[in-house]
Amino acid sequence: MGYLSILGKGLTSIxxxxxxxxxxxxxxxxxxxLFDYIIGISIGSIAAEMTLNNEINFFxxxxxxxxxxxVAYLITELTSKSIIARRLITGSPCILIEKGKxxxxxxxxxxxxxGDLLQEARINGYFDLSQIEYAIMESNGKISFLVKSKYxxxxxxxxxxxxxxxGLCCNAVLDGKIMENNLRQIKKDVKWFKTRLAxxxxxxxxxxxxVTIDSQEHLKIYEKNEEKEAYxxxx
Numbered sequence: 001m002g003y004l005s006i007l008g009k010g011l012t013s014i015x016x017x018x019x020x021x022x023x024x025x026x027x028x029x030x031x032x033x034l035f036d037y038i039i040g041i042s043i044g045s046i047a048a049e050m051t052l053n054n055e056i057n058f059f060x061x062x063x064x065x066x067x068x069x070x071v072a073y074l075i076t077e078l079t080s081k082s083i084i085a086r087r088l089i090t091g092s093p094c095i096l097i098e099k100g101k102x103x104x105x106x107x108x109x110x111x112x113x114x115g116d117l118l119q120e121a122r123i124n125g126y127f128d129l130s131q132i133e134y135a136i137m138e139s140n141g142k143i144s145f146l147v148k149s150k151y152x153x154x155x156x157x158x159x160x161x162x163x164x165x166x167g168l169c170c171n172a173v174l175d176g177k178i179m180e181n182n183l184r185q186i187k188k189d190v191k192w193f194k195t196r197l198a199x200x201x202x203x204x205x206x207x208x209x210x211v212t213i214d215s216q217e218h219l220k221i222y223e224k225n226e227e228k229e230a231y232x233x234x235x
Contacts, residue, residue, distance in 0.1 A: 012058075039072045096143065097135035102209060102222060110137050114174060114210060121145065128169050128212065130220045169220070173211035186213065197221075 043065055050061025078085045096106050096117060107117065117135070120143045126132055134146040170186045171179055172193055183193055197211065201221050210222040 012062075039068055043068050092139060094137045095134065096137055097129070097132050100130070100133055100148065102129070104209070104224065106137075112137075117143075118171070128214065128220065129210070129222070130212075169212040169214050171210065172213050172219075173205060173208050175210075176206040176208055178205065188213075 046061055046064050046068070050056050050058055050064075094106050094110050096103055096110065096112070102114075102117070107113065118129070121127070121129060121132065121135070124143070124145050126145055126147070131147055131151045132145050133148045136144045136146075138144060170182050172183060173179065178190055178193065180190055183189060193213075196217070197205070197219065200219055201208075201223075203223070207223055208221065209224050210220075212220045214220075
């Protein structure tokens with residue numbers, strides 16, 4: 001296959017992809033649902049294959065691209081008019097934290113672990129889970145957070161109140177296991193932690209999902225509640 005032929009096919013396929021993208025809409029990658037993601041991968045693979053593989057008829061490849069784009073467009077129209085179709089194809093939001101409680105079954109259903117939830121919370125600016133009233137995983141995979149009313153505006157700075165330094169929270173227990181490395185980071189050891197924990201919690205550490213320690217050495221304790229399949233927090 002000549003280089004000029006590859007150049008011509010490549011430029012033509014890019015132009016076709018540009019036109020089809022305009023028809024399909026301007027969703028960002030972070031906004032794509034599973035169906036959009038699959039369609040996008042398929043269209044990209046077809047475009048690359050018909051550019052480099054001389055055995056594939058170029059115009060048949062363009063026709064295949066149009067079919068994929070048309071299906072994506074029709075699905076978008078269908079999901080915009082039918083709630084049932086939208087739930088079946090794009091999925092529905094899933095509540096991960098409800099009224100301050102971490103829903104363990106929702107985490108498993110969403111294929112998330114505690115570390116993923118903590119990471120998303122930090123990315124959104126929440127380093128202390130006890131401040132969160134609700135966390136909802138949207139159909140595109142992003143997580144939305146609603147802060148408890150007492151942590152919402154007006155903020156302390158708006159009232160011209162002195163704000164003590166808070167710093168980062170240390171994750172002392174994750175899934176029933178003491179994080180010794182994390183304790184060392186705040187210059188504490190396991191013995192100190194067990195003594196401190198015993199003052200506020202008298203059950204086994206294996207019953208805990210998460211324990212955090214703030215800069216003032218205050219503990220936030222998340223205990224699993226098997227009956228409600230949730231985790232309640234002690235403040």
